Amino acid sequence: MKKQTYILDSDIGWLLLAVLSVVWVLLGIYWSRKAKNLDGFMLAGRNVGLALGAATAMATWITSNTTMLAPQFALELGIWGMVAYSTASFGLLLFAPLAKRIRKVMPKGYTSGDFIRLRYGRKAWYLFLAISIFYGFTWLISMGMAGGILMNAIAGIPYKIGMSVILLVCVIYTLFGGLYAVIGTDFIQSVIILIGVVVIGFGVLNAIEFDTVYTNLKNDKPMLVNVMLPAAIMAVFNNLLFGIGEIFHSNVWWSRAFAMRDGIGEKAYNLAGLFWLPVPIAAGFIALASGTLDINVTSPDMVGPLVAANILGEIGAVVVFGVLFCSLASSIDSLLAATSDLITEDIYKKMINPGADEKVLRKMSTRIIIGIGVLAWIVCLPRVGTLATVLFFAGPMVGSTIWPIMTGLFWKKANTTGAIWGMILGSVIGLVAYVQLGWYTASLIGAAVSMVTVLIFTHLNPDDFHWGTLNEAK
Amino acid sequence: MEIIYFSEGFLNVLIVGSLCFISVSVVLLLFYFFRDSKRKELW
Numbered sequence: 001m002k003k004q005t006y007i008l009d010s011d012i013g014w015l016l017l018a019v020l021s022v023v024w025v026l027l028g029i030y031w032s033r034k035a036k037n038l039d040g041f042m043l044a045g046r047n048v049g050l051a052l053g054a055a056t057a058m059a060t061w062i063t064s065n066t067t068m069l070a071p072q073f074a075l076e077l078g079i080w081g082m083v084a085y086s087t088a089s090f091g092l093l094l095f096a097p098l099a100k101r102i103r104k105v106m107p108k109g110y111t112s113g114d115f116i117r118l119r120y121g122r123k124a125w126y127l128f129l130a131i132s133i134f135y136g137f138t139w140l141i142s143m144g145m146a147g148g149i150l151m152n153a154i155a156g157i158p159y160k161i162g163m164s165v166i167l168l169v170c171v172i173y174t175l176f177g178g179l180y181a182v183i184g185t186d187f188i189q190s191v192i193i194l195i196g197v198v199v200i201g202f203g204v205l206n207a208i209e210f211d212t213v214y215t216n217l218k219n220d221k222p223m224l225v226n227v228m229l230p231a232a233i234m235a236v237f238n239n240l241l242f243g244i245g246e247i248f249h250s251n252v253w254w255s256r257a258f259a260m261r262d263g264i265g266e267k268a269y270n271l272a273g274l275f276w277l278p279v280p281i282a283a284g285f286i287a288l289a290s291g292t293l294d295i296n297v298t299s300p301d302m303v304g305p306l307v308a309a310n311i312l313g314e315i316g317a318v319v320v321f322g323v324l325f326c327s328l329a330s331s332i333d334s335l336l337a338a339t340s341d342l343i344t345e346d347i348y349k350k351m352i353n354p355g356a357d358e359k360v361l362r363k364m365s366t367r368i369i370i371g372i373g374v375l376a377w378i379v380c381l382p383r384v385g386t387l388a389t390v391l392f393f394a395g396p397m398v399g400s401t402i403w404p405i406m407t408g409l410f411w412k413k414a415n416t417t418g419a420i421w422g423m424i425l426g427s428v429i430g431l432v433a434y435v436q437l438g439w440y441t442a443s444l445i446g447a448a449v450s451m452v453t454v455l456i457f458t459h460l461n462p463d464d465f466h467w468g469t470l471n472e473a474k
Numbered sequence: 475m476e477i478i479y480f481s482e483g484f485l486n487v488l489i490v491g492s493l494c495f496i497s498v499s500v501v502l503l504l505f506y507f508f509r510d511s512k513r514k515e516l517w
Binding site: 051214274 | 479502
């Protein structure tokens, strides 16, 4: 029987998987000593400094999509595709002033849901939770599936085993150490990812003549270096707004704003945005070199690993495996922790058991992390492989939350009706655009409709919100 | 209509600049880590 060849030798793949898994679990157990109370477990004691704060924001935002989809964007949309992907960093940069504001108006807050409930009331809160949990769960599943697919494609590790291991490892260390473990591992993962991208990028630059890549592109695929490529330019704005919507509404980013020490949030998110900005460009360049190297690209999202392994051999494949594993783990752990916080705090404590004490909530949080992990695992099992589409489907929904959140945090006149209708109309009309016009218009239209709706309702019936209401603990 | 291309120089600066920027990011991250660690301000 003919043995199928993979980018990385299977034995080395299994060894790497085992080593990385054991290291993350041991670190989770080590940091569990710090997570003594609920604030420690959910928000790392609300005392996270600049280095860990910036690293966790950046590592979480570098998903497998950044390292796999950015090369695909470059391959299909050229230079603009790389730039389009890198605009997602604006979400982090623009969240920086929000992080400062969040910490100021809600010093004892727990979740993004807390903010919507206190600012706009229960109806807006239910709608927001539906959007946020749908998005978070979809992102989690897409990462789980990506883990299984990538490990199978790179090292021949069976899909179900690869997917199960990465989910299980992240569930275990999040379960032990809570946000302490998530943030601690994120720092190490971010350093591994950045060094890996630099090694591969300079390796490719060293192995090829840059002018040959450029000439080949201009002769064989001139559209990729075309300054005026309408679909790609549209993708720049769509990706920008999708990224902003994802970050502004998601509890993944709010929980970090609550977790960072006073005065750190704004700096940490600015640094994370700047550090993230060049990563898709470096990853995208690897794809542009594939034509010059005459590599047969069977699947566009595998172009990055293929080029790295072709140029750097076994070492390149090992680096790619490490970078992808870290990209996946840093996002999966954050999603587990943040979604669990949202369900524990907003659904269990606020709707089901308002009298629950810290001990009960901690126990509940543990059960919810396991529950989310198991549910994600069940949905991932069939290997549907089309969840990237579903994730883009969430684009207009999250885009519709940008204005209710931004105006709600800074503008006392913003009112509840505007927030609710902004989310509803932005989501619905954005989804119609997704179906009728294309994915690259959906977030743009969803955010624009939401903006107009929020502004009109606020103009017609301005609120006079008292900011002190947001400080619930007081 | 005549096609306008990104120049080779622009692409070169974009790629090499990005890789250098990422290298600086790693150094800065480690610098902040050791500084915070020394001040006992990691978390």
